[in-house]
Amino acid sequence: MSTTNTAANKSVPNWNASGDWFDVCKCNIPCPCIFAQTPTYGDCDGVLAYHIKKGQYGEVSLDGLNVLGLNYFKGNVWAGETKITLAFFFDERANPQQREALQMIFSGRAGGFMAQLANLIGDVRGIEFAPIKFEIAEDLSYWSAEIPEKVMAKAEALTGPTTPPGKRVQTINPPGSEVGPGAAGAVATWGTAITDEVDAMGFKWERKGRSSKHIPFDWTGP
Numbered sequence: 001m002s003t004t005n006t007a008a009n010k011s012v013p014n015w016n017a018s019g020d021w022f023d024v025c026k027c028n029i030p031c032p033c034i035f036a037q038t039p040t041y042g043d044c045d046g047v048l049a050y051h052i053k054k055g056q057y058g059e060v061s062l063d064g065l066n067v068l069g070l071n072y073f074k075g076n077v078w079a080g081e082t083k084i085t086l087a088f089f090f091d092e093r094a095n096p097q098q099r100e101a102l103q104m105i106f107s108g109r110a111g112g113f114m115a116q117l118a119n120l121i122g123d124v125r126g127i128e129f130a131p132i133k134f135e136i137a138e139d140l141s142y143w144s145a146e147i148p149e150k151v152m153a154k155a156e157a158l159t160g161p162t163t164p165p166g167k168r169v170q171t172i173n174p175p176g177s178e179v180g181p182g183a184a185g186a187v188a189t190w191g192t193a194i195t196d197e198v199d200a201m202g203f204k205w206e207r208k209g210r211s212s213k214h215i216p217f218d219w220t221g222p
Contacts, residue, residue, distance in 0.1 A: 017056075113180035140168055
């Protein structure tokens, strides 16, 4: 899967995709990357999970499909110090037309925010189609994603001694949002990873208690 931005290609139809994104990563809470800073330990790896609530790629519906990424980088990505190493898992439920659409969007070849992010990607280790389970609480009290025997990522909303009951710890318009600014500005809801286990595509780790954040995404292209 190429990450070259070829959004100028007139064969790319108009498209949109909106839904939920979250990550769990190596950084301490709060992850500095969303503030366009260097990762806590100088490098970072983690899980990136996407659930498309509503999506359309030309005539192809993307409603309900999931995508999961694994990533690694060293240094401050937003400052141009480094490139991201990625691997992608796409929802095995997708039909051939949906699979093509997902790969076009997430490679950046269909334009939109992912075309901007593609400039930060150095290497794609591979792609697979897999069963991806995505779950998120309506009140954002928890979120999770799983690929059996390969990836398990789950987080609970961050709370503390002065957090009002039922309220969420949030950052508005962060300068390094991993899903872009969104239609009305990005709102990141902070969480604590309670499970972060990966053994796939050359990535392997097992930890908990590190940073997690949820951000809704709303993309259009080309």
